[in-house]
Amino acid sequence: MTEKRASGGFYAWLLQRITGVVLAVLLIAHFIVTHGLPHPSGVTYARIAPRLATPTWKVIDMLFLACALYHGLNGVWMVLQDYVESEGMQTFLFGVLCVLGAILFFLGAITVIPFAVQA
Amino acid sequence: MLERPNVIKHYRWHMGTWAWVLHRITGLALVFYLVLHIWVIHNISSGPKGFDKVMGVVQAPLFLFLELGLLGCVLYHTFNGLRIMIVEFSKEGCEAHKMVWGAMMAVAGFLFLLGGVPMFVHFLHSIAG
Ligand code: HEM
Ligand code: HEM
Numbered sequence: 001m002t003e004k005r006a007s008g009g010f011y012a013w014l015l016q017r018i019t020g021v022v023l024a025v026l027l028i029a030h031f032i033v034t035h036g037l038p039h040p041s042g043v044t045y046a047r048i049a050p051r052l053a054t055p056t057w058k059v060i061d062m063l064f065l066a067c068a069l070y071h072g073l074n075g076v077w078m079v080l081q082d083y084v085e086s087e088g089m090q091t092f093l094f095g096v097l098c099v100l101g102a103i104l105f106f107l108g109a110i111t112v113i114p115f116a117v118q119a
Numbered sequence: 120m121l122e123r124p125n126v127i128k129h130y131r132w133h134m135g136t137w138a139w140v141l142h143r144i145t146g147l148a149l150v151f152y153l154v155l156h157i158w159v160i161h162n163i164s165s166g167p168k169g170f171d172k173v174m175g176v177v178q179a180p181l182f183l184f185l186e187l188g189l190l191g192c193v194l195y196h197t198f199n200g201l202r203i204m205i206v207e208f209s210k211e212g213c214e215a216h217k218m219v220w221g222a223m224m225a226v227a228g229f230l231f232l233l234g235g236v237p238m239f240v241h242f243l244h245s246i247a248g
Binding site: 017020021028035046048072100110 | 143146147149150153154157158160161163164166167170171174178190193197200201204230233234237238240241
């Protein structure tokens with residue numbers, strides 16, 4: 001019964017893997033850059049803002065945001081399908097995840113896209 | 120039409136129960152972090168004063184220590200995720216799945232030390248003041 005839905009469709013499966021590979025690169029880069037590894041210093045406006053204000057990093061961060069949200073929320077959806085039996089409840093939770101994703105994407109986008117360094 | 124590969128139905132098979140449970144837990148932990156993170160980082164729009172004030176709170180020593188746990192979650196989930204894909208997509212990888220597991224965990228462990236040691240030193244400095 002839940003068998004056919006238990007791992008989602010083929011495209012969801014494939015996209016989970018594509019975003020996974022993209023995230024592997026971006027997330028490790030993100031950790032290095034935001035921490036200032038190998039010599040970690042605190043995350044401060046002075047250190048972060050000039051880089052975030054460049055178009056290149058805006059594109060990178062938007063790609064990162066989209067992949068992380070898709071992959072993470074689709075992952076939650078896969079988990080929910082394993083534990084929630086009722087179809088009605090599944091549909092409801094799917095809706096909740098979509099709304100949550102839209103809100104977070106919007107919040108992340110208005111953070112990154114118009115960003116300019118302030119004095 | 121693209122054929123849905125047969126392996127999907129059995130992917131958990133290549134995992135081992137513990138590897139799978141940990142992948143699930145670390146994945147969910149990362150989603151939880153991501154939600155808070157997007158919200159916290161939004162403060163950068165308020166300019167240097169507002170941002171540094173908020174970051175001062177989320178970079179208290181306790182949080183610097185917890186970031187080691189975050190690094191652990193990221194590295195395990197990333198390298199176990201890559202392992203899943205190698206085992207699914209390559210016949211050789213599937214046959215040598217124990218070796219793939221060992222190699223991936225070795226890289227993850229190495230990166231944990233490489234990133235974690237400086238982060239831990241940074242944490243020690245933060246409690247020393
Ligand atoms: C950094 C590189 C990453 C890689 C290579 C990766 C890889 C994967 C793969 C291959 C799966 C599917 C496992 C399956 O089919 O059972 C998966 C599941 C998942 N991922 Fe990731 N992932 C990464 C990052 C992330 C991030 C940043 C998050 C959170 C925002 C996340 C959250 C999840 C969740 C919640 C699942 C579902 C777990 C489950 O079904 O048990 N992943 N990941
Ligand atoms: C403790 C470790 C982390 C620190 C210090 C950190 C810091 C930051 C900073 C300063 C930014 C602003 C943009 C930039 O600098 O490029 C940012 C953005 C971002 N981070 Fe992190 N981050 C960390 C971990 C993570 C993790 C684990 C994830 C994924 C689950 C993540 C996902 C993101 C995303 C998607 C953005 C873009 C946000 C947006 O569009 O508003 N970060 N992070």
